[in-house]
Amino acid sequence: MTRLTLAIDAMGGDFGPCVTVPAAMQALASHSQLHLLLVGDPDKITSLLAKADSALRARLQIIPAESVIASDAKPSQAIRHSRGSSMRVALELVKEGQAQACISAGNTGALMGLAKLLLKPLNGIERPALMTVLPNVQRGKTVLLDLGANIESDSALLVQFAVMGAVMAEEVLNIGHPRVALLNIGHEETKGLQSIRDAAVILRESPEINYIGYLEGNDLLTGKTDVLVCDGFIGNVTLKTMEGVVKTFLSLLQSQGEGKKRAWWLSLLGRVLKRRLAKQFGHLNPDQYNGACLLGLRGIVVKSHGNASQHAFFAAIEQAEQAVRQQLPERIAARLETVLPKSD
């Protein structure tokens, strides 16, 4: 494995360096070929590195940035005043080739806009999409996009998402002839928004795409499709709904039976069984797959949840690391050339 450098927007997200710095150290400890550029306020970052292992510290460099884009800033305004911000500097490091990918837990709209501005979309792609890979109950994987990069999407955008999702499933997840479905509110052709119905017509006539029709929200985890396509608003709400329910279950599982007086051996057995259950459900835990990849750009950008924990932000760093090793943009670009209609 060769050396690999990632840029981290250390100031983004609800907890800023308090989460990003320990997650970065965790990533350095797990990946010996990894180098990290932590972009942000040097004082804040340094103070969190006081007890860091010096061998790991040697593979970490602090890149100063003067400002932070607020999570609640209006993207258009934030982008206009982004010069010198930790998010923009991190993206510029990717643009200039000093880093191979960028990870941020900051303002989604600003990240999307800046990434598009600095890293440029691939040929044939109007707007990038946020994508994540979800586990499903068949122990397979489902590519879900868009997760919020485009809150409204016309049929042409949905088709581009479908193509990118299919390429992702085939090239990265090694799923041959991946099934592609549109998320809708019914299986019938007449159901749903016009943009979805129009996208269905185009996909049905695309020989390169193995389009299987509409799926509903309850099929998110059933593994009936390899790629599930929707607009960013729907994708965001769906993913967060799923995460909320999973977390609810896991916390109920943790708290089950607590506080009750029981024979010690019964408590012990209960704990053992609960731990087994938690393990079985663990692969559905949102923290395990935090990080959505911005697909369709000439560079790799991973968006972490704003409220990610250290472990979850670590998962986002790992996702960026994998995307670099898998040469995601190059593979998508190569496949897009054969799949998308020529625009000349």
Place this chain on the structure above:
Amino acid sequence: MTRLTLAIDAMGGDFGPCVTVPAAMQALASHSQLHLLLVGDPDKITSLLAKADSALRARLQIIPAESVIASDAKPSQAIRHSRGSSMRVALELVKEGQAQACISAGNTGALMGLAKLLLKPLNGIERPALMTVLPNVQRGKTVLLDLGANIESDSALLVQFAVMGAVMAEEVLNIGHPRVALLNIGHEETKGLQSIRDAAVILRESPEINYIGYLEGNDLLTGKTDVLVCDGFIGNVTLKTMEGVVKTFLSLLQSQGEGKKRAWWLSLLGRVLKRRLAKQFGHLNPDQYNGACLLGLRGIVVKSHGNASQHAFFAAIEQAEQAVRQQLPERIAARLETVLPKSD
């Protein structure tokens, strides 16, 4: 308790009379004051009643209907050709006062359109909304609407949904000064669709509504609000996503450890503990609260999931029965008069 008559579209849904007839018998057995009008093909219904208890059978009447509206029919066309269909006849029974509510698992769009046509919206309501009451982890209840009656909703509609949801929470669930939130993709004011941002502005300035801001999908079950408002497309996807995840968990819980060889006492204890967990999670099981109430009409209509099981369809009948006892339309109408702006 006084006698109460409900009309059931016996032919609607994926399984038609195979589900609706046994569910009807179950409802009759549970509610001694209940009378049911089963609307549909008399032959099919009768054949399923062969072994029915005659005392229960005496409180059931078959109302013949010639046709069924297909689940995949285009609503506008289905409504045009709806005369004599089981769904329409069931709604007409409510209109004519022969039944106090109607339950159908049939085509949502057609049910919504026909119900509006026959039962008319309340003053101040442009379009009715599908509403359900979800359990939350604080052992409270959350009113969620719209669930698919209106796939696109402008800000005025969202505000009407908010008002109806608040009335429902206050009058029926006895929640004083219920909190109302809009479902969005972020907490910040700048986030989301224009219709949602516009509705937020109106709600913030409505003294009658205890508007608390935006919530995200992961707050569906957390009990942070008493009423959660969204357009029908989002609501449908969110609810189905939640149901899919809950069902996934419950089935994993059921199958956990099956097929493994274990000491008999360990297996037994495992089963006991799993049953306890299933019981604890049972209140989140979608089958327990199947049935969405169409709010905003001068009559009660409950929409069941198309793929409802007998138990789930039974829950929908019970929901209609409760809505009648609670005089839902009358109470909403009375409150709307004080809350909504006068339209003269």
